[in-house]
Amino acid sequence: MIRQEIKKLAVYSVFLAILILPMVGFRTTHFEAGRAFKVLGLFIAILVANFVAKVVRSRRGEDQLQKVSLGDRISLRFAEIPKIYTLGLLVAVAAVFPLLADNYMIDVGITCLIYVTLGLGLNIVVGLCGLLDLGYIAFYAVGAYTYALLNLRFGVSFWAALPAGVLMGMFLGCVIGYPTLKMRGDYLAIVTMGFGEIIRLVLNNWDKLTAGPNGLFGMQKPTLYYPGFHDGGLHLSVYSIKTLPALYYMILIIALLTLVGIRRLNDSRIGRAWVAVREDETAAELSGVPTTWLKLLAYALGAGFAAVAGAFFAAKLSYVNPNFFIFMESCIVLCIVVLGGSGSIPGVIVAGFILIAVPEIFRELQNYRMLAFGAIMAIMMVLKPDGLIPARRRRVQMAERRQLAGESNE
Amino acid sequence: MTSTGFILQQLVNALFLGSIYALIALGYTMVYGIIELINFAHGELFTAGAFIGLIVLSALQSVGWVDSHFILTMVIVFAMAMAYVAVLGVALEHVAYRPLRDASRLAAILSALGMSIFLSNGMMLSQGVSDRAYPSIFGAEGITVMGAKITNGQIFIILLAVALMVALQLFVHRTRLGKAMRATAQNRTMSRMLGINIDQTIRITFIIGPALGAAAGVMVGLYYGAVRFDMGFIFMIKAFAAAILGGIGSIPGAMIGGLIIGGVEVLWAAFLPSAWKDVTTFTLLILVLYFKPSGLWGQGDVEVRV
Numbered sequence: 194m195i196r197q198e199i200k201k202l203a204v205y206s207v208f209l210a211i212l213i214l215p216m217v218g219f220r221t222t223h224f225e226a227g228r229a230f231k232v233l234g235l236f237i238a239i240l241v242a243n244f245v246a247k248v249v250r251s252r253r254g255e256d257q258l259q260k261v262s263l264g265d266r267i268s269l270r271f272a273e274i275p276k277i278y279t280l281g282l283l284v285a286v287a288a289v290f291p292l293l294a295d296n297y298m299i300d301v302g303i304t305c306l307i308y309v310t311l312g313l314g315l316n317i318v319v320g321l322c323g324l325l326d327l328g329y330i331a332f333y334a335v336g337a338y339t340y341a342l343l344n345l346r347f348g349v350s351f352w353a354a355l356p357a358g359v360l361m362g363m364f365l366g367c368v369i370g371y372p373t374l375k376m377r378g379d380y381l382a383i384v385t386m387g388f389g390e391i392i393r394l395v396l397n398n399w400d401k402l403t404a405g406p407n408g409l410f411g412m413q414k415p416t417l418y419y420p421g422f423h424d425g426g427l428h429l430s431v432y433s434i435k436t437l438p439a440l441y442y443m444i445l446i447i448a449l450l451t452l453v454g455i456r457r458l459n460d461s462r463i464g465r466a467w468v469a470v471r472e473d474e475t476a477a478e479l480s481g482v483p484t485t486w487l488k489l490l491a492y493a494l495g496a497g498f499a500a501v502a503g504a505f506f507a508a509k510l511s512y513v514n515p516n517f518f519i520f521m522e523s524c525i526v527l528c529i530v531v532l533g534g535s536g537s538i539p540g541v542i543v544a545g546f547i548l549i550a551v552p553e554i555f556r557e558l559q560n561y562r563m564l565a566f567g568a569i570m571a572i573m574m575v576l577k578p579d580g581l582i583p584a585r586r587r588r589v590q591m592a593e594r595r596q597l598a599g600e601s602n603e
Numbered sequence: 604m605t606s607t608g609f610i611l612q613q614l615v616n617a618l619f620l621g622s623i624y625a626l627i628a629l630g631y632t633m634v635y636g637i638i639e640l641i642n643f644a645h646g647e648l649f650t651a652g653a654f655i656g657l658i659v660l661s662a663l664q665s666v667g668w669v670d671s672h673f674i675l676t677m678v679i680v681f682a683m684a685m686a687y688v689a690v691l692g693v694a695l696e697h698v699a700y701r702p703l704r705d706a707s708r709l710a711a712i713l714s715a716l717g718m719s720i721f722l723s724n725g726m727m728l729s730q731g732v733s734d735r736a737y738p739s740i741f742g743a744e745g746i747t748v749m750g751a752k753i754t755n756g757q758i759f760i761i762l763l764a765v766a767l768m769v770a771l772q773l774f775v776h777r778t779r780l781g782k783a784m785r786a787t788a789q790n791r792t793m794s795r796m797l798g799i800n801i802d803q804t805i806r807i808t809f810i811i812g813p814a815l816g817a818a819a820g821v822m823v824g825l826y827y828g829a830v831r832f833d834m835g836f837i838f839m840i841k842a843f844a845a846a847i848l849g850g851i852g853s854i855p856g857a858m859i860g861g862l863i864i865g866g867v868e869v870l871w872a873a874f875l876p877s878a879w880k881d882v883t884t885f886t887l888l889i890l891v892l893y894f895k896p897s898g899l900w901g902q903g904d905v906e907v908r909v
Contacts (some may be wrong), residue, residue: 578707
């Protein structure tokens with residue numbers, strides 16, 4: 194066993210040397226040995242650490258099959274606590290956060306919540322309905338641009354533009370959803386990716402409407418109206434949501450409403466029908482589930498939530514440009530959904546914070562952020578394909594499977 | 604100036620771009636045919652090939668081989684780039700795809716996406732963010748046919764691309780390994796029962812596909828004169844369009860799909876506003892998928908679940 198592992202280690206090291214030395218070493222025709230060997234050393238160190246861990250584990254003779262992994266134990270323990278407490282605690286922490294944090298932290302918090310909202314929306318499409326969508330950020334762009342254009346051209350306020358943006362997003366969701374109804378799986382991924390790029394390119398090229406790559410700026414912040422006494426009578430006062438904490442609370446409320454909405458959807462007849470479509474479309478169709486409508490509905494609702502987040506984003510920044518909506522962003526949102534555990538709402542929240550906030554902490558290592566992001570994404574998929582906090586339905590399935598495996602072992 | 608010469612010129616350009624898309628599309632189609640996975644990192648493998656080609660070519664140019672031993676230089680450049688990327692492809696398959704062969708499709712696709720991000724950023728860190736200039740070794744000279752000018756570089760690249768595709772076709776249809784590949788693509792379980800080494804077959808697919816992509820990468824570098832760490836994305840999405848257009852899993856389909864996509868793109872850019880050429884390509888892809896989901900040459904049921 195150990196001999197085999199050593200052999201493997203040697204082979205891997207040779208492979209790494211072949212791969213890393215030329216690519217890292219030769220920036221010009223001059224070979225930068227120091228840089229190349231430093232990187233190679235780092236990777237080999239990781240391999241050696243992995244090797245040592247394996248050897249130690251095999252010495253201890255732990256039986257992997259029987260042992261419930263740490264992550265599972267944590268999530269099981271987590272599931273035992275009544276939901277209302279954990280949720281209440283989370284909301285309380287989120288609510289007092291701006292009082293304790295500085296502006297930069299609040300800004301990061303806002304970004305996190307935007308992505309959580311996006312993740313929850315995409316969770317409908319990917320997690321519940323099982324349709325892979327790689328162009329989701331396009332709806333976010335549609336929401337942002339709808340608000341920007343309505344506000345700049347016609348002076349429409351945020352609250353009036355919001356439903357327009359949502360309708361526009363849902364409409365485009367159906368436009369994208371309709372031709373893809375016949376397709377499944379991988380084709381869907383490519384088509385949605387193509388649609389995402391088409392929308393970005395249209396925003397980029399349609400100079401007359403969207404000002405092209407320069408983007409649109411100068412949108413008004415959202416305002417709140419409340420009755421108040423001044424000038425000797427009852428009038429509506431205007432409060433502009435301008436400061437970072439105010440914007441933070443606004444997106445917090447948006448995220449919470451999304452959360453509640455999606456939870457209710459998840460537990461509804463529609464939610465169960467979506468899961469049925471995900472698990473076996475043919476069987477669902479035969480059982481009388483209107484799969485076509487449900488898929489369109491999933492696209493439209495997912496797009497609607499993204500459009501809300503997009504309108505907020507445009508209002509917060511007062512600036513949009515097509516480069517905010519590149520393919521990479523779709524990947525990040527998809528990552529949030531899948532890393533969290535497809536279909537799992539707490540998973541999306543946790544993964545949203547991990548993927549957006551943690552890289553912010555390592556801002557000094559900015560260049561290495563995306564490198565680590567990609568690596569973690571691949572490693573996570575290999576080690577835990579069901580995500581950090583698998584959805585409840587999935588968890589039950591896994592437990593059943595384990596039980597069955599246990600029985601057949603005995 | 605829509606003369607015959609201009610049109611002919613555009614056709615040559617289309618043939619050139621089309622053969623590059625075809626080479627990349629072959630990598631997708633082969634991998635998809637065998638393990639039914641979109642290799643999202645294929646665009647990055649292509650870019651890696653371009654970078655290795657750049658490194659080797661610059662080194663050979665600095666010792667003056669480009670002028671003295673032109674053919675040998677080209678052979679070395681292409682061979683090194685293809686060999687490197689083949690190793691990278693095998694490593695990729697081993698690390699990121701093999702453990703997920705029986706997992707859900709979504710997990711495999713995300714793992715591929717993760718590797719794509721990792722490789723692209725790795726190349727950005729090691730080779731720089733900006734455009735890297737390729738040594739220009741083909742001059743402007745060439746032959747003129749009916750008013751269309753075909754440069755030596757274009758001729759060389761088109762010939763090489765055709766040669767590689769013919770070699771691939773021969774390999775797949777005339778050798779034992781090729782037969783094993785075709786069998787595995789048709790029915791993996793049955794092939795395993797009949798004694799075909801599935802792991803080895805998949806590994807060979809991950810040698811050939813990326814190697815062809817790497818060759819395309821070097822060609823792009825030689826022709827356009829510059830490479831960039833993120834150029835893989837746009838080539839990837841178009842080559843994928845080509846692979847689907849021709850019917851994914853079908854090798855001749857990928858070649859013809861590449862030519863169609865290249866042709867549409869070049870002709871659109873020649874006669875209509877070129878800023879919209881990518882929009883046209885994607886729209887074409889969606890239309891084909893809508894009306895003929897199995898592609899123009901695809902056979903059988905290609906519907907797969909997430």
